[in-house]
Amino acid sequence: MKFTVDRAVLLKALAHVQSVVERRNTIPILANVLLEARDDALRLTATDMEIAIVEEVPGVQVARAGRITAPAATLYEIVRKLPDGARVEFDQSGDAPLALRAGRFATSLMVLPVDEFPSMTEGKLPHQFALPAAVLRNLIDRTRFAISTEETRYYLNGIYLHTTEAEGRPVLRAVATDGHRLARVEVDLPEGAAGMPGVIVPRKTVAELRKLAEDVGGEDPIQVALSDTKIRFSFGTVNLTSKLIDGTFPEYERVIPRGNDRVLRVGKKEFSEAVGRVAAISSERSRPVKLALARHHLLLSAASPEQGQAQEELDSDSVSYDAGPLEIGFQARYLNDITDQIAEQVEFRFADGSAPTIVTDAARPEALYVLMPMRV
Template identity: 35%
Template sequence: MKVKMSRKDLLSGIQRVQGVVERRNTMPILTHILLEAEGQKLAFFATDLEVGIQGAYAAEVLEPGRATVSARKLHEIVREFPEGLVTITAQPNHWVVIESGKSYFRIVGLPPEEFPVSPSIQHEEQIRINPTLLSGLIQRTLFATGENNPQYILNGILIQLEKSATEEGTIRFITTDGHRLAVAEGKVSGTWKEREAGIILPKKAVLEIKRALDDGDEAGEPQLFIGENQLIYRWGTFVITSRLMEGEFPNYKQAVPEHNDKKVTTQKEELEGGLRRVSILAREKTSAIKFSLESGGIVLSASNPEMGEANETLETHFEGEGFSTGFNARYLLDALAALKGDEVTLEFKDALSPCLIREESEGFLTVIMPMRV
């Protein structure tokens, strides 16, 4: 293999796939990127066996072929090159030469045959989705996903698909870490099977899809292909494959409170500011703040025996019997950041019940469990 391409495109290709590469892995081949030169493109492929990423960039292919090279070392080398052409040459015994200007690097690779085979994209179930919609669904639910949660399945995102009488259907993203819940939905088109339980994607795959959407400038709409045990995201020449998680996701409908008749509406920016200020003196481990509803509005307060106390009143209209409860300030701030509007309505039943926030025009709702303060 011998190929020439711009340093800019080469660096972009490495950066877009190396997110799944584990620096320490029991399988050395998984610390490498597979490079494949064919036609007028150089393709990149990296995987950790759960999530795989592929991308292709324009290049001058002098000799087609394949090679593997350490993802970390290749990135460090190319990052330090000045702008210009970079030449990559595969040599006998899996050595790889990288040249740019007067710089010359010769690093050892591994047999390309050892690299895992990229999965086929031939699946009957195909979904077309607007990139802005998909990015929004992820952004509005990712915050409630578990992080190394002992309940393994809570570290994933549940995706439900519903058919309608027309070609359009509904896609719904659901996340929970046991303390909060987020649900966002939108319209999609395509062909898929009805799955009552939905499919569950690992958080790592969703993060990579979000990064690809933020960085991507491909033409057309992204496509999702669903197989028996995997999901494939494709947008132009960029492909992400992910294994589906196995297990039963909690029934989110049971966590959405009903009859929350105590409602208070306030400016989102004012509430965010108040929460950030008061939480400065909250206990660091829990970020617990006291949330009181009174006739004059909302009173936020925090007390820390080692630091002191803080309180702030947000003037707003509230009718009914007041009460006090407690929340993790960070959880409330995460939920508010997912809202698009300038106003927010918080719905309560009593001091021991969850807080419900919804933005029906955007197909979004979130539930936050109270805590002792």
């Protein structure tokens, strides 16, 4: 195999694929990236056996077609440190190391047999549809903060993607929860998605997909194909294939309260900044911020045995609350994780000081959040 490629386009592709490679693993081949050069293109593949990213780099000068594997992290670091504008030449044959040259720089990398490199991209994915990139990013951004990191409840370690009906119309819904908060966001059901199984997309896949989709135009489509066990996202020259979490997502609708009739509406900016200020009194991330409500009145407070206490009263012009007095506490970080998803006005719906609270964006009803209170 012998080919020459621009450093900039190679670096971008390597940055994408090498991020799935586990730095520590017991299978040496999984630390490598598969390079396939043919037809004036270079195809790079990396996998950790749970996720595989394949990216094609066009405009490559292929002198001799072939396939080889090379250590992903080392190759990425070498290319990253080459000067801008460099042309990188790769040359390898037989069992010899992979020779890499750029200007006066030259190195060689040990290779592993291509036959040992696993394939994750095979198999049928019968359910296929497309989502605009901006829509998919929105689904991810407004739910992923609630994904659980508790490995014992592995079925919560991802985003549950499924079809359902909302107010008489079919929707595609994304849900995540860690038992302390729940995020639920929905969009109109894309053509072709009807009949798809409910699937749990793993946390690592969600993170990689979000990074890869960052530069995709808002209206550009991202193709989604899935089965009961696998999902693939395709856009531009990139394909991301992932196994799905083999588990049953809980019946989340049962934890969404129905009778919360005490409604607080407050400006997002004022509320978030006040939460940050009063929470700064304590270094403990789990310490609650207390909300004390009365008619058109909101007082936020926090206390720490070591540091003291802090409180802030929000201006009545930014607070709308007509129900009876109420005191309720929430973890500050959880509050801000949710309000970060809201544009201008936050709407809280309370039942009492110990029941789950519903949080929504007054202007964007397609998203709903549930937050469990803390004792104060």
